[in-house]
Amino acid sequence: MNIKIAVIQFPGSNCDLDTLHVLNNVISNGVEAELIWHNNFKESNYDGCVLPGGFSFGDYLRSGIIAAHSPALDQARVMLKDGRPIIGICNGFQILTEAQFLPGALLQNDSLKFICKWVNIKVENNKTAFSNKMKKDQILNIPIAHGEGRYFTDNLKELVENNQIVFRYVNNRGEITKEANPNGSMESIAGVCNLEQNCLGLMPHPERASELILSPKETTHGLLFFDSMIEFIKKKGAHNEKG
């Protein structure tokens, strides 16, 4: 089965080529990922899509807000509704919250500084389109690099009830502590999903944790995200016209 994934490029996206590299060169599982300029993105051609990291539109006004108004998001909304997998990484997460695909918002880090380092996140929900290959409570090693990663929601109760909190920042022992929370996110939340669990947003970068050579921890937990997506699509059946 030939799976087609769109990696949507906005003006200012930075991690598009990185993500494309992992999907096409590192994962060997019948995946064909394509870089598509935001104005040209058509949902009917793809089984899933990635909104990569970066500084779309320079983060002007607010991270992700201008990209959220792009026609690409109207197209992606169709995918959201019919249950196809959508992942927003870092800036992609910010875009998805501004476009209201996902609940909550991302604010400036507590420290007011950009932070680039490897962290641990714990799997709280392993039933989503991007976490089905993970174990519940599994600790993943993955890097962050952001200035606006502090997660905030005015509706925490609903998130908890609906199991929409997918990842939390933890220390080496799996404990949720202030020190392990790099940016002051509410409840140490690192990633959330929508109600239907086919759309995920997270601040850490799985595409940077998919190859041993780049990992200071000798793990490649980033691959689990993409493997889960492939598994999800296979179970659903292909959507793309040639699939």
Add this chain to the structure above:
Amino acid sequence: MRKVKTKDTELEVDLTESEVKYIKDFLKREPTTTELGMLDIMWSEHCSYKSSRPKLKQFEDAEQNYDYVLAGPGQDAGVIDIGDGYCLSFRIESHNHPSAIEPYHGAMTGIGGIIRDVLCMGVRPIALLDPLRFGPLKNNPHSQWLFKYVVKGIADYGNCTGIPTIGGEVEFDKSFENNCLVNVACIGFGPIEDFKHAPSRADYPGDYLVLMGGSTGRDGIHGVTFASRTLTEMSEADRPAVQIGDPFTKKMIIEATLEAIKTGYVRGCKDLGGGGISCALSELTGNGGTGAEIDISKIFTREPGMNSFEIMLSESQERMAFVVQSEGLEKVLDVFKKFEISHAVIGKTDDSKILKIFDGNNLVVNLTSEALAHSPVIQREEKKPSYIDELLTQKTPDLTIEIDKVIYTLIGSENICSKEWIYRQYDHEVGVRSVVKCGDGDSGVLRLIGTNKFLAASVGVNSKHSFLDPYNGAKGGLVEVSGNVIANGAKPRAMVNCCNFGNPEKPESYWFFSQAVQGMADFCRVMRIPVIGGNVSFYNEDDVSHTTIKPTPTIMIVGIIEGEKNIVTLPFKKSGNEILIIGDTKAELGGSEYNSVVYNIEGGNPPKVDENQVKRTWNFLFELYDKHFVKANHDVNKGGFVITVAEMCFKNNFGADLDLTNCFDNSLRNDEVLFSESVGRFIIESEPKDYEKILKIAKKNNVTVKKIGILISSPEINITGIKNSKDIKLDLNKMKNLYDITIPNIMEI
């Protein structure tokens, strides 16, 4: 500055009387205001290098003498062939004066400028490095302010454009208090095919000239002449000479440029930096032996009513000039349209060798392309400052303080402590190339996708050593920076340098520059390292407090590692392994951190370089690498070798049992043994079983190797075998804590 009459009016310029006469003589007429303005900028120190060219001639011609050098000094950035059809391009530049006035935007535009220089060689910028200098931070809010905002400027620009900052260096010294140094370096990578499409020359008549990028405004008019004068009390009012960078536009420019080059119709590319359009056009045509006709009314401006003088001299950021083959013009313009970048076709090249600039129907500039690019040279006087000889004889007091106290003080001193506060703010992983990350190696190591090769890059120099002996200091910088890439397993391939000095019109200041250049030229020639680019920043002096910076000839070395298994990293790996010191430790406390931190002394006997010894040491190391005998490597620099050992212990929480008996020259004092900063030394980790073989290879190469200890798993460094002294016990956790907290304690309230 002086007032000069032109065809239309009077203009204030920095040109000397003789330069103005020279201009009138070869033009055989009065220059127009715009022409004079252009010449004022093109012939400023910053653009023309008139004081430094005579000395820089000492460097070997890189393109002629090294077959893998594809572009040498004089082009926007140096380029080397690394094999497999790929090339690396890199350059280092200074942005000192603007950053001293407005650190955030100064640093931003510095990064913006260096990215453009590499981009216009046709390759993708993939790494940044930043060697910086400030006054000491403690109790100095001004230095803290400069430091905080320079780092933020570099971070914001690099992060937004998605180019990782993989290395850097910072020195704190009183001499930089009013003249901070912000040097920035960029490395690009791409196929040689693409580089061939982007020379900094317009070689063919009949090609279109296209301006692209940000709009042209009144920013920075006279910015380059600002850089060619010392900072004075007037500087606060000079604020308009600092421009505002726009990394988002830059990111679009990067993608659009690379895509335009891939069309195959681009025949030349140049970024607009100091001197704006004047500089770019004159260099493109001057270097290419062509002329051009330009209509500046076609240029998109951001402010209404700009006249030709303002347009030609504007230094608005984020602008590029392209030379495009006429058949491909539409294709190239389509690329710019896709990325929604402003662009305009401003003219065409021809074979006249004259630059004709029209403003609508008015001819405002009519100069030979050569005139602008080839300023007259000035021969400067040089004189060794009288205080140096006395400084060299300064003696370090006898060591009466307890050694462990000294080490704890050194590990937490500003020039040695952890710089993590800085590099956590840089996205050093974007691009998924970063294999050896900040803190894990002496240099940043990136993989080069599409090949089996890795690049290793490092920057720096020791300004305290260079102050006492600029000739050996510059050489020492080369030894150390090359040592950094070698410590990660790379062979140094090429060098670029950024010379930061005082006022060249003062013979004592110029002497430092002359000596440093001589040192670099001599070393590189013997060691076969091509110099593929350089930058000179003079006038780093403060007229009000009469201080000049310590001479800072910053070096950058890029090396190549062939294959992943040949990468070596800094942290110690296994308890029970042995710690060896390679190289000779000498009585060279001059300019050391020990002298300055403990006794506040600047003088003494600084480290000297013996090229032959350095060559032998490097060959020896590469033989060890071939046999995979080296498990960890860190070159010895500030603070001496005990600091080096501690830094290697930190990451994986190792400790060390050191026995220094018979390891060092008996004539050395204890402090000379422990804290000397003799260059060209390394600390390596090796397995006990390989020791005898290592000694054999050392003997063959005539290199000094001594086993000084073994790795243990408890966090302590125990030192025995120090002459007439009791054993020393250092608490590694205490050392790590002091190492980690110095900068955060000062910078975070």
Add this chain to the structure above:
Amino acid sequence: MDNSEFIVEVVLENKPAARDPTGETIKRDLLAKKGYNSITSVRSGHYLRIYVKASNQEEAQVIVNKMCNDLRIFNPITQSFNILKVSDKKS
């Protein structure tokens, strides 16, 4: 009907629950470094000056209100949005 131009000045602030680390840091900086003990609080925000063609000030205000809500110029989860002032643009 005369279409004049008006200036609508708007400020976007973080809601209390979302915290305002920038404002907090400025206040801490002032007290810790310069001894401005009389400063009790600092709030930071985003200021926008919007030029609108409309027939009167009320209409200008309505247009800006709608725009800021429809286009999410402010993020309703984390920010509050206030019109500070509406004035005539003097040509």
